[in-house]
Amino acid sequence: MDSQSHLAVCSFMTHYHRILDQSPLSGLITLLNTTIPIRRFLPLEANRGYQFACREVKRMTLECVHQREREVSLLATTADNKDDLTLHGPESRGRDMLTMLIQERKNLLKTDDEMTDLEICDQLLVFVVGSHETTASSLTWAIFVLVTRPEIQEKLRAEIIQFVTSPSNPDNNPQTDEEGAYYNAIESLPYLHNFSRELMRLYCPVTASWREAAKDLTICGTFIPAGTAIHFLPAVVNLSQKVWGKDADEFRPERWDSQEELTRMGPYGFMAFSHGPRVCIGKHYGQFNFKMMLVELLSQFRFGSSEEIERDLERNGGRMVGVQNPGPSLRPRGKMMVSVEKLGLEV
């Protein structure tokens, strides 16, 4: 990455964090603004800063759209196969989503259903926030669990080391060309699977989702007129004692082994990815990504607690570090410091 691109990424990240790490006042305005559009009218610094960050993130993303558009047009004049510009040739950047959207727009143009630059930009931002923020949050809380529950860290590492060193790991078997071999192998690790679901149940990365009632309806005896704005909090279900039993707030990966518990919770007891037509589009990819990162990290490093975590835990009654509040995703307040030891394992 050249120094100019590096600066652009740093600048993007500064504004991106400003949006996701809002002050309590700015967070409150964001919440109210989903039902009463007050944001535009409040001459407060917290508000102005947030709006500026949103504008900058959009401006920079739009610049990427324009730049890629220029590159695609340039390639189109030189490539042999104009429908498949991303896949071949020395200038190819691979099958990236932005190029695909731009190419799809060219196809849509033929049907008069144009996708504007701003729409492409919004799609990209949904994916950036929806995939990066959630996965980063899950990984942060996974490290937190691993350093505060060393016995879980050791059990998980044992399963991972056994996998990475065994012939069932496709990396150790260059002859394997079965499609999805690595995905299937990772998905078949039982403790990693339980750990991953338990992590996203207890430390649900998305704190809230929004809906608007399209028609009058009644849910559990409560009448909801058409047009009502609804905020739902996935963690309320994920942590419900009615659904998960008395130890709902305990981190216990083994609970996912119990058929009885899974029957009691039913399909809607685990809401980390939501359900229905607007279920997270990256649900399986996100879980797989998360597991893959744990395989890489735990096979090479041991994580330990730090004075900062211990102090924070003590302040919070021993169970949890402080959480940034309010926020659209579950982030710890400030930095989470941990110790990292490189393992000398031959893997």
Ligand code: HEM
């Ligand atoms: C730990 C990982 C993830 C979690 C916990 C998560 C969770 C969620 C949740 C709760 C929603 C809202 C659904 C609703 O409103 O009912 C959502 C939407 C979405 N997610 Fe994810 N997500 C994760 C990873 C990803 C990844 C990796 C991608 C993309 C590659 C992604 C793309 C999206 C998109 C595009 C939406 C909007 C779907 C729509 O509105 O139709 N997510 N996600």
